[in-house]
Amino acid sequence: LIISNIYHGNFINITNCHDGIGQLQFKIVLEEELQSKISFLHFTILPPETSIGFHKHEDSEEIYIILKGSGEVIVNDEKHIVVQGDVILNRKGSSHGLKNINRENLEILVIEGKF
Amino acid sequence: LIISNIYHGNFINITNCHDGIGQLQFKIVLEEELQSKISFLHFTILPPETSIGFHKHEDSEEIYIILKGSGEVIVNDEKHIVVQGDVILNRKGSSHGLKNINRENLEILVIEGKF
Numbered sequence: 769l770i771i772s773n774i775y776h777g778n779f780i781n782i783t784n785c786h787d788g789i790g791q792l793q794f795k796i797v798l799e800e801e802l803q804s805k806i807s808f809l810h811f812t813i814l815p816p817e818t819s820i821g822f823h824k825h826e827d828s829e830e831i832y833i834i835l836k837g838s839g840e841v842i843v844n845d846e847k848h849i850v851v852q853g854d855v856i857l858n859r860k861g862s863s864h865g866l867k868n869i870n871r872e873n874l875e876i877l878v879i880e881g882k883f
Numbered sequence: 884l885i886i887s888n889i890y891h892g893n894f895i896n897i898t899n900c901h902d903g904i905g906q907l908q909f910k911i912v913l914e915e916e917l918q919s920k921i922s923f924l925h926f927t928i929l930p931p932e933t934s935i936g937f938h939k940h941e942d943s944e945e946i947y948i949i950l951k952g953s954g955e956v957i958v959n960d961e962k963h964i965v966v967q968g969d970v971i972l973n974r975k976g977s978s979h980g981l982k983n984i985n986r987e988n989l990e991i992l993v994i995e996g997k998f
Contacts, residue, residue: 769958769961769963769971770958770971770972770974771956771963771965771969771970771971771972772969772970772972773968773969773970774948774968774969774970775968776968797970798946798970798972801972802944802972802996803944803974803975803998804920804943804944804975804996804997804998805919805920805921805996805997805998806920806921806944806946806994806996809946809948809970809994828919829917829918829919829921831913831921831924833889833924833992835950841886843884843885844884846884848884848886850886853888853889853890853891854886854887854888854889855886855887855888855889855912855913855924856884856885856886857885857886857887857913857916857917859885859918860918860919877948879921879924879994881917881919881920881921881996882919882920883918883919883920
């Protein structure tokens with residue numbers, strides 16, 4: 769039985785993720801276990817005023833799922849405020865970034881798909 | 884900007900999902916929008932005493948993410964109690980099912996990956 773938990777286990781600190789601001793906490797929920805074209809499922813915590821920098825997906829698409837908190841997402845040239853339950857798709861060839869604009873942690877799931 | 888919300892929008896009622904018990908509420912969060920080998924991202928609510936019946940994934944793998952509530956998952960011949968934050972992988976060729984064993988709704992994300 770392959771089971772993991774988003775909230776338990778080892779978190780890794782990442783500084784300036786994709787040239788973003790500050791230090792994030794990051795956990796690989798599923799990656800090596802996956803056999804399909806789903807590359808990974810990651811859980812990332814963005815403390816207040818931190819961000820994932822704007823970056824391009826050349827050969828994959830990626831989904832952000834907002835589990836808690838709120839933020840400002842950028843996809844290509846569009847900015848949008850995102851809140852709990854929002855799901856943002858970044859298609860192949862598109863660029864995205866995310867910033868925590870709130871006083872509480874911003875928690876997200878990140879899922880990447882290959883072609 | 885391709886954005887959706889897990890909790891808002893149209894839910895569909897499904898009765899006896901994969902020969903399971905009772906009526907579930909189901910929402911397609913992302914499906915047609917996806918271009919990679921991620922087939923879909925669905926949000927499913929299992930009211931108390933309902934279930935997704937035991938079924939096999941012949942050509943895909945599928946991930947359940949428990950957002951709220953608790954349940955009993957079966958993968959092949961193994962049963963396990965799952966709670967908020969648990970992530971359960973069902974590999975290609977494996978079978979799984981899920982039952983709500985609690986008095987509150989069980990909310991899950993379902994992601995399928997192709998090969």
